[in-house]
Amino acid sequence: MITVDSLGSLCPQPIIDISGEIAKNPLESEFELISDDPATWPDLQAWARMTGRRVSQLEATKFLIRIS
8 A cells, every 4th residue: 555645735736646646556556645635535535436446534634545
């Protein structure tokens, strides 16, 4: 699992960060995103619907992204 730290970044930077990391690591199936921006969870849900990814919120600032 690859962890992407976007603490302190505001929308849309956490989505840009995780998208870039997925593009750099196409064989990885799980990514953890750490973000304290309150818009991250709704943004991730919309992004997941558009990209076919699965996301879950692990904690208030931790999110798991799974690549199917």
